[in-house]
Amino acid sequence: MVGQGVLRECLLDPDVDVVQTIARNKSAIRHSKLREVIHQDFWSYAAIESALSGFDACFFCLGVSSFRMKEDAYKHLTYDLTIAAATTLARLNPQMTFIYVSGAGTDTSEKGGSMWARVKGKTENALLRLPFKAAYMFRPGIIQPLHGARSRTASYHLVYTLAKPLLSGLRRAFPNAILTTEEIGLAMLIAARNGAPVPILEITDMRSILNSRT
Numbered sequence: 001m002v003g004q005g006v007l008r009e010c011l012l013d014p015d016v017d018v019v020q021t022i023a024r025n026k027s028a029i030r031h032s033k034l035r036e037v038i039h040q041d042f043w044s045y046a047a048i049e050s051a052l053s054g055f056d057a058c059f060f061c062l063g064v065s066s067f068r069m070k071e072d073a074y075k076h077l078t079y080d081l082t083i084a085a086a087t088t089l090a091r092l093n094p095q096m097t098f099i100y101v102s103g104a105g106t107d108t109s110e111k112g113g114s115m116w117a118r119v120k121g122k123t124e125n126a127l128l129r130l131p132f133k134a135a136y137m138f139r140p141g142i143i144q145p146l147h148g149a150r151s152r153t154a155s156y157h158l159v160y161t162l163a164k165p166l167l168s169g170l171r172r173a174f175p176n177a178i179l180t181t182e183e184i185g186l187a188m189l190i191a192a193r194n195g196a197p198v199p200i201l202e203i204t205d206m207r208s209i210l211n212s213r214t
Contacts (some may be wrong), residue, residue: 003059008042045082055093055095086100090131103139118201134195140206141177142170144179144181146182176203179207191209
């Protein structure tokens with residue numbers, strides 16, 4: 001959902017010249033700014049390296065649910081996959097700002113009891129060591145999907161569908177617990193353009209970035 005949100009904001013922003021996505025299948029989106037690169041192996045980018053240079057920012061929004069997954073399998077789909085892409089991009093684009101969608105509760109000590117939080121923390125730590133111009137870890141909590149964004153995880157989609165009538169009210173009551181896909185996308189774009197005050201952004205930090213525009 002976050003990827004759909006930031007893609008929408010990039011396409012709407014007049015200061016963004018080109019948006020390139022890497023995916024296994026073409027999307028239904030048609031836009032003059034959008035270039036789609038079809039690629040199957042997300043652990044190796046040698047075949048498409050020629051299409052990966054010259055970019056100012058990467059918004060890395062891939063992720064899977066850890067539900068019923070063993071740690072090795074989750075690590076392969078979270079840490080290994082992310083670092084394969086980031087290492088390639090850092091080599092080709094040292095001027096790049098890399099923004100990673102992590103999650104509230106991520107454990108950067110890598111020693112806590114929550115498997116997913118340890119793996120996410122290991123991923124964050126590795127990304128912050130790479131030679132990018134800047135790297136920011138975004139940790140959203142509850143996300144309210146807007147403008148047609150939807151989770152591709154069936155259980156998440158069901159939860160968001162059932163909770164839809166409540167989320168707007170809850171967001172007004174608890175603004176530091178819930179953000180929309182539009183807000184997260186805008187905050188990511190602002191961080192890519194202007195930087196952010198801290199490398200790891202919790203919900204309150206994202207809200208602060210959004211408020212700084214006014």
